[in-house]
Structures are given as structure tokens and as C-alpha cells.
Amino acid sequence: MTITLYHFPQSRSLRVAWLLEEMGLEYTLKTIPAATAREYAKTPEYQAINPLGKYPTLIDGDLTMVESVAIMDYLMHKYDAGPLKPDVSSPDYGPFTQWLHFGESGMGMYVIMLFAHSYLLPEEHRSARIAEWGRAETHKCLEFLASGLGDKDYLCTSGFTAADISVFYMLYLLKIIRQFDDAPDNLKTYFDRLRQKPAWQKISAIEA
Numbered sequence: 001m002t003i004t005l006y007h008f009p010q011s012r013s014l015r016v017a018w019l020l021e022e023m024g025l026e027y028t029l030k031t032i033p034a035a036t037a038r039e040y041a042k043t044p045e046y047q048a049i050n051p052l053g054k055y056p057t058l059i060d061g062d063l064t065m066v067e068s069v070a071i072m073d074y075l076m077h078k079y080d081a082g083p084l085k086p087d088v089s090s091p092d093y094g095p096f097t098q099w100l101h102f103g104e105s106g107m108g109m110y111v112i113m114l115f116a117h118s119y120l121l122p123e124e125h126r127s128a129r130i131a132e133w134g135r136a137e138t139h140k141c142l143e144f145l146a147s148g149l150g151d152k153d154y155l156c157t158s159g160f161t162a163a164d165i166s167v168f169y170m171l172y173l174l175k176i177i178r179q180f181d182d183a184p185d186n187l188k189t190y191f192d193r194l195r196q197k198p199a200w201q202k203i204s205a206i207e208a
């Protein structure tokens with residue numbers, strides 16, 4: 001079976017690439033340069049595999065999947081995730097599942113609203129009210145995450161898991177748009193700890 005990941009640097013495909021590295025799976029990375037990613041997403045070639053025109057897309061044999069966290073879940077169930085996914089019998093399993101999804105479903109909308117209305121959109125299309133709403137809701141998410149982390153090194157008591165990869169991506173986006181400076185101290189230390197991971201260093205160094 002050949003795994004192929006369509007990757008656009010700085011996008012959510014980083015989550016999947018990081019997990020593939022940590023799991024030690026063989027895969028082909030199709031990196032689409034950031035400058036042409038939107039155009040490439042509209043081509044018949046890419047539309048045939050992802051009509052939404054988003055990244056990531058994962059192909060595993062006959063299977064094509066979108067949605068970064070769903071892809072992570074799939075990979076961890078299909079292949080040996082080792083300690084990256086606590087066993088269902090472990091007390092960590094519930095928190096693990098919560099944080100894995102919180103990274104996208106819980107935080108994603110607020111972080112993206114803040115991202116879009118303070119950074120991504122042309123200034124004339126930005127709304128200060130939406131940015132403020134996104135900032136306030138993101139702040140709540142960060143406080144919640146910080147209390148879940150407490151004084152642990154990672155979200156699960158067992159150690160580093162895929163849940164850390166999932167939430168890290170949102171912290172990374174906040175860092176890019178300079179909205180992470182007021183984050184709780186334990187989250188800042190956590191972010192610095194995660195970005196030292198060799199697999200993150202490898203995939204985040206891939207040029208756009």
C-alpha cells in the first residue's frame with residue numbers, strides 16, 4: 001500500500017505529516033507550494049481527489065480522505081500508533097479523544113475567524129467585530145486547554161500523543177499571527193516543548 005499526502009506548507013496537512021513521521025510510516029509527500037496551492041486546488045487533477053479544494057488530502061491505496069483529524073484517527077486505527085494513541089482501556093483515552101478533536105472542532109472556527117479577520121483577508125474585507133469575537137473565544141479555548149494541561153508536559157498523563165499534534169497546529173497558527181503572546185505560561189512552555197520534536201522540525205522545514 002502506498003500512502004500519499006497532499007501537503008501545502010503551513011496548512012493542516014502539517015498535522016498529518018507530523019503523525020506519519022512519528023508513526024514511522026512510509027509515505028510520499030506531494031508538496032504544493034503555498035504560492036500556487038489555491039490554483040492547484042482548482043485543477044481537474046486535484047478536484048478529482050478533493051472537490052473541496054482544501055488540504056490535506058490523503059490517499060492510501062484505494063482510499064481517498066480529507067479532514068486532517070479524521071485522517072489522523074484513520075491512520076492510528078489502521079496502523080500501529082504505539083503510544084501516540086492511548087489504549088481504549090486507559091484512563092487517558094477519554095481526554096485523548098477530547099483533545100484530539102478539540103484541536104479542530106473546538107478551537108478551529110474561532111482561531112480561523114481571528115486569523116482571517118486580523119491577517120488573511122485584505123484589510124477592506126476584515127471585520128473588527130468578528131476579529132474581536134474570534135479573539136475572545138480563542139482566549140477561552142486557550143484557558144481551557146491550559147487548565148487541561150496543568151503542570152503536565154503533554155495533554156495525556158502517558159506522555160506525547162497525537163492529541164498534542166492536533167492542538168499544536170492551532171497554537172502554531174496563533175503564533176504566526178502574533179496572537180499567542182498573552183497565552184497562559186504553561187501553554188507557551190508546552191508549545192516550545194512540542195516544537196523541539198525532531199519530526200516537527202523535519203516537516204516544518206519543508207519550504208513553501
Ligand SMILES: N[C@@H](CCC(=O)N[C@@H](CS)C(=O)NCC(=O)O)C(=O)O
Nearest residue numbers: 011012053054055056067068069104
Ligand atoms: N477541517 C479541515 C479544514 C481544511 C482546510 O480548510 N484547509 C485549508 C488549509 S489549513 C485550505 O486548504 N485552505 C485553502 C482554501 O481554503 O482555499 C481539515 O482539518 O482538514
